[in-house]
Amino acid sequence: MRAPKLSIFNVVQSIITVCAILFGIYGLMQTQSAPPPANIYIDAPPDVAKEPTPDRPPERIPVTRPEPTPHTPVGPVTKVPSNPDDRGEGTITGTVAFSDGRVVAGMRVTAISTSVPINPPAWDHGDLPRTHAAYDEYFRSVQRNTRETETDDSGRFRFDQLDEAHTYNVTAGSADVGVSQQSAKPGTQLKFTFEVPVMLTGVVSCDDGFPAEYTVTVAVDGGGWWNPIATQNFCNKDGTYRLRAQEGKLRVTAYAPGWVLEKEELVTLSSKGGELNLKLTRAAIVYGTITDQSGAPLPGATVMLGDGGMQEWDGREGWGDARRSSEQRLVYLEEDSSSLKFSSKRIDLGAQSGGASTLTDAEGKYRLENQRPGKNTLTVMYAGKNVTREVHLVSGDNQHDFSIDAGCRISVSAKDQSGNPVALSYAWFVNANNEYASPQQLAGASGVLEYAGIPEGTWNCFTQADGYAQVSQEVIVGRGANKVEFVLEAPGILKGKVSSSTGKVPANAYVSLTPKSDKSTPKSDGNGVVYAMLAADGAYQTQALKPGQYAMEVQFNQQDSLHSQDIWIVAGENTLDISIADRCNLTVSVRIDMEVKDRSQLYVALTSKDGTISRYDMLGDKTQAEFTFLPEGDYYISSYIEGAAQMYVEVTVRRGSNAAELVIGASNSVKLTWVGEGTQAAKAGIQVGDILIEYNGRAINSYEELGAAVQATSEGDTVTVIVVRNGSTMSFGLKGGKMGIAGQDHHR
Numbered sequence: 001m002r003a004p005k006l007s008i009f010n011v012v013q014s015i016i017t018v019c020a021i022l023f024g025i026y027g028l029m030q031t032q033s034a035p036p037p038a039n040i041y042i043d044a045p046p047d048v049a050k051e052p053t054p055d056r057p058p059e060r061i062p063v064t065r066p067e068p069t070p071h072t073p074v075g076p077v078t079k080v081p082s083n084p085d086d087r088g089e090g091t092i093t094g095t096v097a098f099s100d101g102r103v104v105a106g107m108r109v110t111a112i113s114t115s116v117p118i119n120p121p122a123w124d125h126g127d128l129p130r131t132h133a134a135y136d137e138y139f140r141s142v143q144r145n146t147r148e149t150e151t152d153d154s155g156r157f158r159f160d161q162l163d164e165a166h167t168y169n170v171t172a173g174s175a176d177v178g179v180s181q182q183s184a185k186p187g188t189q190l191k192f193t194f195e196v197p198v199m200l201t202g203v204v205s206c207d208d209g210f211p212a213e214y215t216v217t218v219a220v221d222g223g224g225w226w227n228p229i230a231t232q233n234f235c236n237k238d239g240t241y242r243l244r245a246q247e248g249k250l251r252v253t254a255y256a257p258g259w260v261l262e263k264e265e266l267v268t269l270s271s272k273g274g275e276l277n278l279k280l281t282r283a284a285i286v287y288g289t290i291t292d293q294s295g296a297p298l299p300g301a302t303v304m305l306g307d308g309g310m311q312e313w314d315g316r317e318g319w320g321d322a323r324r325s326s327e328q329r330l331v332y333l334e335e336d337s338s339s340l341k342f343s344s345k346r347i348d349l350g351a352q353s354g355g356a357s358t359l360t361d362a363e364g365k366y367r368l369e370n371q372r373p374g375k376n377t378l379t380v381m382y383a384g385k386n387v388t389r390e391v392h393l394v395s396g397d398n399q400h401d402f403s404i405d406a407g408c409r410i411s412v413s414a415k416d417q418s419g420n421p422v423a424l425s426y427a428w429f430v431n432a433n434n435e436y437a438s439p440q441q442l443a444g445a446s447g448v449l450e451y452a453g454i455p456e457g458t459w460n461c462f463t464q465a466d467g468y469a470q471v472s473q474e475v476i477v478g479r480g481a482n483k484v485e486f487v488l489e490a491p492g493i494l495k496g497k498v499s500s501s502t503g504k505v506p507a508n509a510y511v512s513l514t515p516k517s518d519k520s521t522p523k524s525d526g527n528g529v530v531y532a533m534l535a536a537d538g539a540y541q542t543q544a545l546k547p548g549q550y551a552m553e554v555q556f557n558q559q560d561s562l563h564s565q566d567i568w569i570v571a572g573e574n575t576l577d578i579s580i581a582d583r584c585n586l587t588v589s590v591r592i593d594m595e596v597k598d599r600s601q602l603y604v605a606l607t608s609k610d611g612t613i614s615r616y617d618m619l620g621d622k623t624q625a626e627f628t629f630l631p632e633g634d635y636y637i638s639s640y641i642e643g644a645a646q647m648y649v650e651v652t653v654r655r656g657s658n659a660a661e662l663v664i665g666a667s668n669s670v671k672l673t674w675v676g677e678g679t680q681a682a683k684a685g686i687q688v689g690d691i692l693i694e695y696n697g698r699a700i701n702s703y704e705e706l707g708a709a710v711q712a713t714s715e716g717d718t719v720t721v722i723v724v725r726n727g728s729t730m731s732f733g734l735k736g737g738k739m740g741i742a743g744q745d746h747h748r
Contacts, residue, residue, distance in 0.1 A: 092185075107173070151172075167185050201274075289365050290403075293405055293406070415486075417490060469545055497537070512530070590623055670702065672687070716736065
């Protein structure tokens with residue numbers, strides 16, 4: 001399914017919304033009361049509407065859009081009446097109806113020419129008056145060019161005086177039924193069809209006071225999680241709300257700063273919608289201090305209420321917090337012939353969903369606001385250890401302090417050989433089983449690393465400082481405070497050039513240096529391998545090498561090495577130029593068909609048949625790919641780009657220069673990659689590498705087409721298969737059905 005495209009009018013609407021907010025901030029709105037929204041009337045179904053008479057039209061069900069949220073705007077902005085720049089004799093007409101055939105009266109419909117500029121002016125923070133004026137003019141232009149009307153009692157609308165040469169974006173919609181947009185030229189008759197709206201209404205109440213603003217959200221059961229489908233802010237003094245929902249099982253929540261929903265409500269709506277009342281209660285605030293067993297504060301400790309917001313499947317009604325149990329009310333709206341009746345049952349979902357988490361500050365303090373009162377769990381996690389406590393939260397303040405075993409502490413510092421302190425970048429700890437510690441880093445002194453939560457035992461401590469090589473040292477960590485200090489040697493630098501006797505440089509190659517450790521040197525994490533890519537002229541340079549012996553290699557990968565030797569690195573600068581043998585060179589001429597438009601990601605890959613050699617060359621605007629310093633052997637040359645067949649050819653490379661050709665284009669045949677022994681294809685003489693171009697009189701352009709052609713035959717049919725082998729066309733007679741082959745798309 002294709003994703004829906006964002007229309008120009010959608011973009012205009014988004015821009016207007018964002019800029020309107022900016023106007024409110026910078027004082028470009030005029031204090032005025034928003035006019036009440038127009039009612040939308042839906043023709044009532046037969047079981048609701050009374051029989052019409054000549055003096056009384058059919059009754060209609062009023063569907064009113066929710067009242068807008070009041071604001072306190074300042075600054076003069078005058079609404080510009082519609083006076084479009086485009087005018088003519090054209091007309092666009094249309095209707096608005098629901099999927100059940102009922103028409104919609106009183107729905108707002110707008111039309112704006114696609115030629116109206118949609119890009120707003122640039123925002124200049126250095127000249128706000130000019131920016132305000134430019135945006136004011138921009139809004140005036142959009143308003144002036146937007147035609148607006150409403151559907152009549154039969155659901156029809158009409159726009160006149162349109163320019164016949166223009167295309168118009170026509171939008172119909174409301175908060176109750178949604179928004180739909182179509183593009184049309186004058187002379188077109190449009191039809192907008194909306195799903196019948198399912199409205200959820202109700203009252204949000206509180207025992208003590210009432211928030212100035214509140215938010216109601218409706219979410220649909222997504223098969224294991226809840227997907228929000230509608231969210232709206234309200235500030236009605238009577239606590240009422242109205243939201244467009246949908247049929248089925250929904251979760252309804254309400255929120256206000258300092259308030260939380262007393263119970264999450266699950267509701268099952270019918271097509272007629274329904275009413276659900278919600279209750280807010282004063283939120284709980286949870287705070288406290290986290291310390292170690294000695295009373296020292298623990299910064300960076302994780303504090304979680306419930307599951308911290310992580311959802312777990314409860315195995316019954318959906319996702320929830322497996323640590324918390326609560327009851328939620330599932331309300332079913334049941335219909336009879338004349339009204340909606342409510343029935344409810346209490347169900348134990350095994351969990352309240354959600355939770356909250358935070359980190360302690362430098363003083364070990366934490367604070368969680370807007371939490372639901374009631375039974376819960378409070379968990380503190382620090383350096384791989386955790387403490388969980390059952391708590392009963394009340395509205396307002398709840399203080400809960402924790403003391404947790406923070407394990408061992410260690411301070412890691414370094415100095416150079418002259419005794420000057422060196423600032424460390426990072427450190428980590430690995431034991432004899434190659435297991436990593438998970439300590440908590442503390443705010444230590446400048447350049448000193450401090451950690452808490454390391455288990456007792458023997459660890460290899462690895463550390464790094466800018467301009468120095470990575471070093472390690474064995475440390476024994478015990479209870480309480482521990483210290484380890486490194487003495488960093490002056491680093492070595494290795495540089496030089498890599499080339500052949502003819503001056504060629506291997507492309508995409510690199511130099512690797514692997515320390516050759518002895519019994520007195522702890523094994524380095526990751527073997528301490530240092531890499532340096534070769535520049536176009538073959539130059540390379542490494543930094544911060546620990547003095548000692550290294551195994552040096554020039555390679556494309558670990559299996560594709562051009563040169564290796566052992567070297568000694570001393571403190572300071574070391575220089576080593578390397579001469580390598582030319583070996584074999586391969587030039588691949590690439591022919592690209594016209595249908596391949598985008599070459600930006602086009603590459604040619606080279607792979608040896610034994611899998612040890614793997615190279616590539618980005619083609620770009622080039623017509624040849626170059627592969628140098630190859631060992632003798634048999635190779636596959638391949639390339640793939642979207643919109644073209646995946647191509648490959650085989651080539652045998654010998655000493656000196658070699659050449660091959662690769663064609664890249666849309667698939668127009670099938671190259672056979674396998675012919676089963678004893679199959680009818682093998683018995684007929686068809687071979688691997690044959691290019692199949694026709695089957696049973698049908699031209700074959702892809703492996704998919706070949707499969708469809710084969711499936712269209714039966715074993716009793718006689719078919720002809722035409723292939724190309726070494727430039728010659730060959731014909732084979734086979735029976736229908738399975739051939740006993742495999743292949744891939746090919747361009748010949």
